[in-house]
Amino acid sequence: MFEDIPSILTAKELLDKAVRKASRITVEDKNAVYRARKTEAAKARCMAETIDSALSRYVTSFPSTDGMSPFYRELIAIVLTEIPYGRKKEERDGASGIDSLKKSLGAIDWARKTCVDITSKAISQMVKSKSPEFVKAKRAEIFGRMASILNQVDYNLRFLDDARRKVRKLPTIEPTNPTIVVAGYPNVGKSSFIRMVSTGEPEIAEYPFTTKGILIGHFELGEKDWERKRYQIVDTPGLLDRSPEEQNDIEKQAMLALRYLADVILFIIDPSGHCGYTLDRQRKLLERVSVNFAGMPIVVCENKSDLGASTDSAYPKISTLTGEGVESLMELILKTIPKDEFHLEGESTLL
Ligand SMILES: Nc1nc2c(ncn2[C@@H]2O[C@H](COP(=O)(O)OP(=O)(O)OP(=O)(O)O)[C@@H](O)[C@H]2O)c(=O)[nH]1
Ligand SMILES: [Mg+2]
Structure with a gap:
């Protein structure tokens, strides 16, 4: 049940990966304005897609605790409560491990959606522009915004990776078997x-x-x-x-x-x-x-x-x-x- 959770990158690791992928992109066009526009838009799209696919994989691969047997829910609550860092202090104090897990999953999904949203808005402005400077600046701006959004959920990503390591070690017991x-x-x-x-x-x-x-x-x-x-x-x-x-x-x-x-x-x-x-x-x-x-x-x-x-x-x-x-x-x-x-x-x- 817990084997399929992929390893979870920190904000910095994920950003580096997305930037590296985006930096390799160039789109050819004889027209310099079109070339800049298409290249910058493709870089932005690549960055957003890399983030979108990683974050959505993290969120969907975590088994939902709602439908889980109470045996595993209790065990998960125990192991998650023990995670000492990777959460804001106020979220750690008094919060059950399950609440923190849900919050982290919610925050990561918010980050994913926000990155996709701001990119699609920026791209629609970029493709209308005739200024290569504008499209470059716009692309740099949304890279910066995506970095800041990911940094905001860095502790959630770290929490989730710790959670993944802990739940993978739980015994495989079939709670419905006698x-x-x-x-x-x-x-x-x-x-x-x-x-x-x-x-x-x-x-x-x-x-x-x-x-x-x-x-x-x-x-x-x-x-x-x-x-x-x-x-x-x-x-x-x-x-x-x-x-x-x-x-x-x-x-x-x-x-x-x-x-x-x-x-x-x-x-x-x-x-x-x-x-x-x-x-x-x-x-x-x-x-x-x-x-x-x-x-x-x-x-x-x-x-x-x-x-x-x-x-x-x-x-x-x-x-x-x-x-x-x-x-x-x-x-x-x-x-x-x-x-x-x-x-x-x-x-x-x-x-
Ligand atoms: N003579 C005799 N020795 C037994 C019997 N059952 C277990 N032992 C011995 O008692 C010791 C402890 O057995 P375990 O099965 O490891 O006991 P346990 O209850 O699992 O112990 P913990 O894992 O420490 O809680 C071992 O040295 C066994 O060989 C038995 O029926 N007769
Ligand atoms: Mg024993």
Whole structure:
């Protein structure tokens, strides 16, 4: 979705490019007045066309955030809010990343239209003139005006280029596919579980504001083509093990994005303590996750059954080392995914 955004030139780079192209133009005519007129008009047109085509490509290649899934909208809002420069200070303060993006796109489109407008007006004056001096001066004047218009949106162009770099790094997740989000303390076996149930090697994607990459696995179910469904399974390293009070705004927003994405949460407990967290702490985290994800089904399991430690809970016992219990846990998880996938209201259900 974000791969097609072209790299975005600064005002100076775009001006240099347009001027370079325009400077190569000459139109032959025996009549000196006609020659000057046609050449200068063609230079002006070339400059405006170069700017017009670059800026319109920038504006149209950015996916519209309005029709975007809420998962990506939240993620984009997070990454754009982080862009430290490339916006006027007053536009940065308090503005959401999405607002800044919309403003920048609007400003760039304004610059494009204005350059086209002033050029077509100037050209219509140039072609009526009999004075080579006038046409040259007119052309120089609109070059100057176009430069000033582009300079006015330079910070928007820089913002957009930063935005492009950031959104390209976002994980490719299909928000409409059923999604299992795996939670639990570090080292409980989240990644091992994802690797075990995925077909093929899971991708590692960057997720804003965790230093670790998230793992995204896929698997397909359904015998016939028409009933085949592609599932996603993603982990949440370092995101869920902080209480709401400890979370900063960005982490809260990242949580929200996960809420939009998840259809079911798998919470993994390691009763062996091998992960370095006591059972008590792991249970507290489970409580927190069920508050954070109120309304969403949560399946709990105990991993590392091969180590012999277990509790007297009724949670399914699995081992991602030996594969024990994994298949029946998957059946339980899949049964739990709500058919309508509406999951944002009501109490959470611990299973
Ligand atoms: N004995 C045993 N070890 C396991 C099992 N599952 C995972 N481990 C080990 O536990 C360690 C952590 O596993 P990971 O899958 O990386 O855990 P994680 O939850 O993804 O950890 P973070 O990415 O740090 O959050 C690794 O050394 C695994 O080999 C299991 O079922 N039995
Ligand atoms: Mg992991």
